[in-house]
Amino acid sequence: xxxxxxxxxxxxxxxxxxxxxxxxxxxxxxxxxxxxxxxxxxxxxxxxxxxxxxxxxxxxxxxxxxxxxxxxxxxxxxxxxxxxxxxxxxxxxxxxxxxxxxxxxxxxxxxxxxxxxxxxxxxxxxxxxxxxxxxxxxxxxxxxxxxxxxxxxxxxxxxxxxxxxxxxxxxxxxxxxxxxxxxxxxxxxxxxxxxxxxxxxxxxxxxxxxxxxxxxxxxxxxxxxxxxxxxxxxxxxxxxxxxxxxxxxxxxxxxxxxxxxxxxxxxxxxxxxxxxxxxxxxxxxxxxxxxxxxxxxxxxxxxxxxxxxxxxxxxxxxxxxxxxxxxxxxxxxxxxxxxxxxxxxxxxxxxxxxxx
Amino acid sequence: xxxxxxxxxxxxxxxxxxxxxxxxxxxxxxxxxxxxxxxxxxxxxxxxxxxxxxxxxxxxxxxxxxxxxxxxxxxxxxxxxxxxxxxxxxxxxxxxxxxxxxxxxxxxxxxxxxxxxxxxxxxxxxxxxxxxxxxxxxxxxxxxxxxxxxxxxxxxxxxxxxxxxxxxxxxxxxxxxxxxxxxxxxxxxxxxxxxxxxxxxxxxxxxxxxxxxxxxxxxxxxxxxxxxxxxxxxxxxxxxxxxxxxxxxxxxxxxxxxxxxxxxxxxxxxxxxxxxxxxxxxxx
Numbered sequence: 214x215x216x217x218x219x220x221x222x223x224x225x226x227x228x229x230x231x232x233x234x235x236x237x238x239x240x241x242x243x244x245x246x247x248x249x250x251x252x253x254x255x256x257x258x259x260x261x262x263x264x265x266x267x268x269x270x271x272x273x274x275x276x277x278x279x280x281x282x283x284x285x286x287x288x289x290x291x292x293x294x295x296x297x298x299x300x301x302x303x304x305x306x307x308x309x310x311x312x313x314x315x316x317x318x319x320x321x322x323x324x325x326x327x328x329x330x331x332x333x334x335x336x337x338x339x340x341x342x343x344x345x346x347x348x349x350x351x352x353x354x355x356x357x358x359x360x361x362x363x364x365x366x367x368x369x370x371x372x373x374x375x376x377x378x379x380x381x382x383x384x385x386x387x388x389x390x391x392x393x394x395x396x397x398x399x400x401x402x403x404x405x406x407x408x409x410x411x412x413x414x415x416x417x418x419x420x421x422x423x424x425x426x427x428x429x430x431x432x433x434x435x436x437x438x439x440x441x442x443x444x445x446x447x448x449x450x451x452x453x454x455x456x457x458x459x460x461x462x463x464x465x466x467x468x469x470x471x472x473x474x475x476x477x478x479x480x481x482x483x484x485x486x487x488x489x490x491x492x493x494x495x496x497x498x499x500x501x502x503x504x505x506x507x508x509x510x511x512x513x514x515x516x517x518x519x520x521x522x523x524x525x526x527x528x529x530x531x532x533x534x535x536x537x538x539x540x541x542x543x544x545x546x547x548x549x550x551x552x553x554x555x556x557x558x559x560x561x562x563x564x565x566x567x568x569x
Numbered sequence: 570x571x572x573x574x575x576x577x578x579x580x581x582x583x584x585x586x587x588x589x590x591x592x593x594x595x596x597x598x599x600x601x602x603x604x605x606x607x608x609x610x611x612x613x614x615x616x617x618x619x620x621x622x623x624x625x626x627x628x629x630x631x632x633x634x635x636x637x638x639x640x641x642x643x644x645x646x647x648x649x650x651x652x653x654x655x656x657x658x659x660x661x662x663x664x665x666x667x668x669x670x671x672x673x674x675x676x677x678x679x680x681x682x683x684x685x686x687x688x689x690x691x692x693x694x695x696x697x698x699x700x701x702x703x704x705x706x707x708x709x710x711x712x713x714x715x716x717x718x719x720x721x722x723x724x725x726x727x728x729x730x731x732x733x734x735x736x737x738x739x740x741x742x743x744x745x746x747x748x749x750x751x752x753x754x755x756x757x758x759x760x761x762x763x764x765x766x767x768x769x770x771x772x773x774x775x776x777x778x779x780x781x782x783x784x785x786x787x788x789x790x791x792x793x794x795x796x797x798x799x800x801x802x803x804x805x806x807x808x809x810x811x812x813x814x815x816x817x818x819x820x821x822x823x824x825x826x827x828x829x830x831x832x833x834x835x836x837x838x839x840x841x842x843x844x845x846x847x848x849x850x851x852x853x
Contacts (some may be wrong), residue, residue, distance in 0.1 A: 266744050287750035299741035303763040312759070313749035360749075 215290075215367035215400045216242055217263060221272035224258055224424075232258045234424045235272060240417075243398045245391070249411035250421035251447070257372055259421070260404045264293050264370050276367060287316075292361035293370040297377060298353045300345040300360070307332075307341040310359045317364075331359040334393070351382045358390070362397065369394070369401040375410065387413060408448050412436070420444045442566035445490045445559055451521060453559070454533045458489040467560065471527030473506050478555035481569055488566070490559035493521070493536035496551050504550035508533065510543045524549065595830070602626075602823035609819045621820065629824045642825055645799040649781055650832065652798055655718035656780025657773045664727025664772070665765065669757055671728070672735040673743070683732065690725040695785060702789050712793045721786065727772050734768045735761065770844040778833045799829040 217240040224233040232255045240246045248256040261267040263274060265286035273280050281289050292313075300309050307328055314324045332338045335355045345353050354374060361369055371390070375383045391414055394401050405411050411418055412432045420427045420435060420443075428440040432448075439445035445453045456469040460481045466474045467481075469489050481487070497504075508524040511532060515521075522535040522543055535551070543549070560569040597614050604619035628634075629642045670676075671683045694701075701720050710716030738761070746756045762769075787798045797805070803825050810817040 264744075264748065266747065286744075286747045291748070293745070293748050295741045295745060297739065297741055299739065299745040301742065301745070301760055303760075303766075312746075312751075316750035316755060360745075 215277055216240060216275075217368055217400060217402065218275040219259075219263075219272065220275070222259070222262060222269055222274055223271040224255070224262060224267060225270040232424050233262070236426050238419065238426070238429065240400055240402065242400055245394050245401045245403065245414060245416045246419060247403045247405060247411045247415035247417070248419050248421055249405055249408060249415075249447070250427075252406060254421040255424040256404045256406075256421045258424075260370055260372055260402060263368070263402060264291055265289050289368075290364075290366050291368040291370055292364055292366040293372065294354070294357045294361050294374045296373040298345070298357045300353060300356055302345055305342055305344050306337065306348070306356045306359075309345065309356055310363050313360065313364055327363045327365075328359075331363045334362070335359050350378050351386060354378065354386060355389075358393070362393075362399075365399075367400065369399050371401065371403040373405055374403075375405070376407070383410075390414065408450060412448070418448075420447060422447075438568070439490075439559065440568050442488055442490065442561040445561070445568075449492055451493050451534045451536060453490045453492050455531075455561075456489045456491070456526065456533070457563075458487050458560075460485045460487060467558070469526070473526070475505060475553060475558055476555040477558060477560070481560060486563045487569060488561040488563055490561060491533070491553055492557065493534040495553055495557035496533075496535045497553065498535070498537060498541075499550045499552055501548075501550050504552040506551040506553075507548050508551060510545055510547045510549060512545070513541075513543050515540055522549070524551075595827075598823045599827050602820050602827055604820055606816050606818055606820050610816050625820050625824045626828070629821050629828065639794040640797055640802070642799065642802065642828055644795070645797050645802040646828065646832070648787075648796055649798040649800065649829070651714055652717055652783065652787065653777045653781040653832070653836075655714065656721055656783070657776035659718060659722030660724040660727050660776045661769055661772055663722050664724045665731050665762070665769075667723075667728045668731035668735055669761065672732055673753070683728075686725050686728055688725075690729070694721070698785060698789065705790060712791050712796055714796070717787055717790050717796070721780070721783075724776070727776070730768060730772060731765065734765060738764060767844055770840045774837055774840045774844065777836050781833050799825070803829055 217238075219236050219238040221235045221237060222233060223231070223235045225231045236259065238246075248259060250256045258267055262269050265281065265284060269282050274282055276289060276291070300306075301312065304312065310328045310331060311324045314327060319327070328341070329338070332341055335358060337352065337355055337359060340348060340352060340356075345356060348356065354377075357374070374390070375386055378386060387410055390403075403410075403414055405414075415432050417429065418432045418435050419429045422443050428435055428444045430438075435444060435448055439448065439453075442455065446455065458467040458469040458475075460467050460477075460483055461474065462483045464480045464483050465477055467477055467487065467489055468474055475489070496506075506526075508526050510522050511525050512523045513520065514523075517540065518538070520537045520539065520541045522537070522541075524533045524535055526533045535549070561567065562569055597616065600615045600618045601609055602625055603622040604615055605621055608619065609615065631641050631643060633639050633641050667686065671679055705711060705716045705720055708716070710719070742760060743756065746760055751759060781798075782800060783798070784800050784804070787796070788801055788804075791797060791801075803822070806818065806822045806825055810819070810822065
């Protein structure tokens with residue numbers, strides 16, 4: 214059983230740059246937590262702080278019930294998988310996996326049993342005598358995971374482990390990681406900038422921005438109720454549409470673009486300027502004249518399974534993306550009639566970006 | 570790439586001429602070393618080997634009289650070998666450790682210290698040879714192998730090369746090793762040293778040849794014939810070529826020269842293979 218708790222964990226670099234602004238988090242036993250955010254948001258730093266590769270400037274990091282702020286990485290009982298695998302190039306794969314065990318004084322027989330077991334789980338039995346460079350990227354990443362699981366650590370840390378792989382392999386390995394983590398039931402923290410990876414892997418998602426955890430929750434919660442405009446724009450692909458809007462006098466509608474009125478499902482103070490967020494997949498295509506919104510088509514992208522249309526919402530608005538299932542044929546300039554269910558409209562404060 | 574016959578022909582001609590230009594003097598020295606001294610004295614340098622190979626080389630190797638001193642060429646070869654190996658191995662070890670400290674440990678003045686070490690590259694050995702002699706003499710290390718080797722084994726060149734190499738080793742390897750429970754010494758021995766094999770081979774080759782070819786330094790540090798290196802031995806033999814009204818010992822002098830050049834050539838040939846193999850095989 215292992216839990217990871219962060220109490221106001223902070224990181225300030227010697228040059229004064231504050232990378233992490235105090236994060237509170239409790240990761241339960243066996244939970245798969247994903248840290249996601251744009252580059253430079255501090256997600257890797259936070260992971261490395263948990264690993265002990267970066268010091269912690271203030272606050273506490275607790276693994277199980279023990280404060281590990283000053284404990285050496287090797288003594289935290291964690292294992293890490295790196296983006297570029299970080300396998301020892303001069304050792305064969307067997308030795309790569311066995312190295313950590315050797316340093317911890319396991320007997321030859323124990324090491325052999327553990328390495329062979331890990332190799333069996335990861336289907337690496339035929340590659341143990343080879344050097345890492347003789348393997349493909351996916352196999353190398355498996356060796357790196359093998360190196361992590363042989364020690365049966367309390368916590369797995371993954372630092373963008375799939376970003377060096379090609380797209381197809383990434384999907385396969387994603388499933389494999391999820392599978393493995395569930396089978397072994399080891400508490401895991403996973404860093405990625407890829408929101409698809411984040412959504413699919415996470416039991417709990419932490420969206421980070423500028424050293425702050427913008428939102429912590431299950432992937433679906435975050436998708437359905439993004440806490441801020443940043444989160445709303447980051448999670449979901451294609452990204453959420455944002456429009457400038459003004460709440461109407463009856464407090465039940467919001468006006469966007471050239472006077473389009475949208476229903477709201479909750480009351481907001483009248484006349485307030487807001488940012489309206491609508492996901493591309495929540496715009497519904499209706500028969501002519503039936504929708505609240507009429508917009509012209511600027512461009513169409515057909516992906517087969519779905520069709521993306523970029524719409525003109527009038528002079529005061531950016532392009533709005535529409536995502537439809539299946540194939541649709543639209544002419545350029547064709548007027549579409551659309552509507553949005555009130556429950557799918559997100560409102561954000563125009564200043565702070567917080568959800569209203 | 571397509572190459573015309575004419576082009577191949579010219580390329581090879583240039584290569585063959587270049588090789589001949591390099592090899593011919595050595596060959597003449599070798600051929601001339603296998604004749605009697607009377608024959609050389611009368612007929613000049615020879616292109617074809619004579620029949621005195623074993624006599625001349627045997628005398629040089631085992632008979633101190635032939636080298637005009639109290640030591641045989643065999644003993645001088647041994648001294649040179651000690652100097653060359655001690656010099657090269659010492660430099661590799663010291664510079665690896667110095668570079669390790671500079672690259673991987675955060676301590677005050679690490680950067681200025683590195684540049685101080687680096688700036689000593691500007692000072693050739695000859696500049697500091699007198700003070701170095703003084704130090705060695707005061708330590709009572711004249712005429713010892715220690716005195717011959719120890720003052721030379723700090724190497725700015727080696728430190729610089731290893732520093733550059735270590736900086737190119739990805740940080741993740743260090744981090745992975747830290748997570749695997751390897752301390753600084755384990756990391757150095759288990760990870761860094763095996764990764765540096767090519768660098769070690771390269772620096773070893775260079776330093777061995779430099780050490781082997783040292784002339785001024787052993788000349789100053791040793792007054793005892795027993796510690797003469799073969800490079801000094803050659804000089805001694807040439808000095809005595811015209812002494813005593815005898816026919817000059819050209820063949821034996823040539824034989825000594827040839828013998829002096831064999832070990833460095835062997836080291837280069839043997840280690841270069843490892844060097845190239847390492848270049849092909851290792852990947853950071």
